[in-house]
Amino acid sequence: MNNKPSIPQGTRDFSAEEIRKRNHILSTIKTVFELYGFQPLETPAMENLETLMGKYGEEGDKLIFKILNNGLNNEKNIDKAKAGFEKVLEGKNSVDLTERALKYDLTIPFARYVAMNHTKLTFPFRRYQIQPVWRADRPQKGRYREFTQCDADVVGSYSLLNDAEFALIYDEVFTRLGLTGYELRINSRKILSALAKACNATDKLVAITTAIDKLDKISIDKVKIELAEKGLTESQVEMIEKYVSISGSNNEKIDQLINLIGTVDETGKGVEEIKKILHHTTGKNIVVDFTLARGLNYYTGIIYEAKAPATVQMGSIGGGGRYDDLTGLFGVPDIPGVGISFGVDRIYDVLKELELFPENLQVSTRALFFNMGEKEGAFAFDIMQQLRKAGVACELYHREESKIAKQFSYAEKKNIPFAVIIGSKEIEQSYCQVKNLSTGEQHVVVFEKLADFFNSN
Numbered sequence: 001m002n003n004k005p006s007i008p009q010g011t012r013d014f015s016a017e018e019i020r021k022r023n024h025i026l027s028t029i030k031t032v033f034e035l036y037g038f039q040p041l042e043t044p045a046m047e048n049l050e051t052l053m054g055k056y057g058e059e060g061d062k063l064i065f066k067i068l069n070n071g072l073n074n075e076k077n078i079d080k081a082k083a084g085f086e087k088v089l090e091g092k093n094s095v096d097l098t099e100r101a102l103k104y105d106l107t108i109p110f111a112r113y114v115a116m117n118h119t120k121l122t123f124p125f126r127r128y129q130i131q132p133v134w135r136a137d138r139p140q141k142g143r144y145r146e147f148t149q150c151d152a153d154v155v156g157s158y159s160l161l162n163d164a165e166f167a168l169i170y171d172e173v174f175t176r177l178g179l180t181g182y183e184l185r186i187n188s189r190k191i192l193s194a195l196a197k198a199c200n201a202t203d204k205l206v207a208i209t210t211a212i213d214k215l216d217k218i219s220i221d222k223v224k225i226e227l228a229e230k231g232l233t234e235s236q237v238e239m240i241e242k243y244v245s246i247s248g249s250n251n252e253k254i255d256q257l258i259n260l261i262g263t264v265d266e267t268g269k270g271v272e273e274i275k276k277i278l279h280h281t282t283g284k285n286i287v288v289d290f291t292l293a294r295g296l297n298y299y300t301g302i303i304y305e306a307k308a309p310a311t312v313q314m315g316s317i318g319g320g321g322r323y324d325d326l327t328g329l330f331g332v333p334d335i336p337g338v339g340i341s342f343g344v345d346r347i348y349d350v351l352k353e354l355e356l357f358p359e360n361l362q363v364s365t366r367a368l369f370f371n372m373g374e375k376e377g378a379f380a381f382d383i384m385q386q387l388r389k390a391g392v393a394c395e396l397y398h399r400e401e402s403k404i405a406k407q408f409s410y411a412e413k414k415n416i417p418f419a420v421i422i423g424s425k426e427i428e429q430s431y432c433q434v435k436n437l438s439t440g441e442q443h444v445v446v447f448e449k450l451a452d453f454f455n456s457n
Helices: 016-035 057-061 075-089 107-117 160-177 189-198 202-212 220-229 234-244 250-261 265-280 326-330 344-353 374-389 404-413 424-429 447-455
Strands: 046-048 066-068 098-102 125-134 146-155 183-188 286-288 302-307 316-323 337-343 367-369 394-396 418-421 431-436 442-446
Touching: 016 125, 016 146, 016 160, 016 344, 046 107, 057 202, 107 125, 107 146, 107 326, 107 337, 146 160, 146 344, 160 183, 160 265, 160 302, 160 316, 160 337, 183 189, 183 265, 189 202, 189 234, 189 250, 189 265, 202 220, 202 234, 220 234, 234 250, 250 265, 250 286, 265 286, 265 302, 302 337, 316 344, 337 344, 367 374, 367 404, 374 394, 374 424, 374 447, 404 418, 424 431, 431 447, 442 447
Parallel strands: 183 286, 367 394, 367 418
Antiparallel strands: 046 098, 066 098, 125 146, 146 337, 183 302, 302 316, 316 337, 418 431, 431 442
16 A cells, blocks of 8 residues: 555645745735735635636536535435536536536636625726636646636726736736846737638637647647538638747838738727737737637637747736626626636746746744853843744744754854854853855844844845
């Protein structure tokens, strides 16, 4: 029997060092969200299964973690569960087996919240949410089964200024984190609808967007095969291939798009949306990308995808878009919205690879009080409590009369910048020795001035 402990595949433990780095990312994002007037919100880890299913497209629905019903502890319930399991094997959902699921993202639960509380909310309603989500995906670099999302959404407004603000929020966050080489790619789902109409394949819009959305993972040849398998003709596939081959500057891409699919109503509306975003984000790393599809069915307008710097093999580190009737899925129509999400775990991996985390993040304890004996340790303990009241993080070495070298080694391993030494002589003369462990510089500080010393160094 193997008793070696483990954790589920696609999940992780986080050490103190990792948590501090993650908190650096989270606090940066939170600060920028609140700078733009967003308020915090949290929703449950689990949702009713019917809330989630059918909202993410065929591929997304397959990745939802379903939760088995509790109470499977008697023969009657076990029989129900068996019957439910047989339905699941047939590709059907069964309330006998599962009625709830872990949330796949933060957007659908947010839409559910708005639908439930729309009579109490002041619109436009601006919220941000930082919580874990779960997906039954295949774990790989930058892709986990449990991960943290940071979302911000505005609902109750059609204004494209909100869309432009989200592009600026991405720029502000990434600039503060040092990711100046990021790229924010934008498109409009209206343009994808126009493409489907120009191909005479409006009934195949979902198939087209789903296939195009895979271009960063598979080749154009495989995308063409998938489109053919979905029932598109050779001429339709050929037009789609020309569409995804559009290249050049942002303005050149727009010109090529119009030349290819003409001035179908959706084309004009989508192009106008993109031009407005570009107008308000001059000088930012905005790239028009007509291959961007964001394979979630609820997007209706501008869509975003943030890419890591090209020097890092990571891909998307954020994304989002406009959804003008998301709450209609829950019986409350005509509440427009737009939102974005930051991929915290991927951003962490990018910052780590590029060595962009600030060096001082790992400093928690500022001063280690050496334990010089029972009497000296007790005296140091009282001084330490006074320092803590003054906001100075400190700790006392745990063993009395340990060798000085051992205590220095402990401080070094924990990246503690200062050592405080109080022996019998120091007690008698009301001072202590304070050593800067990085420079080797040593100071004599009277007890009354110790808090001032640390607050100024």
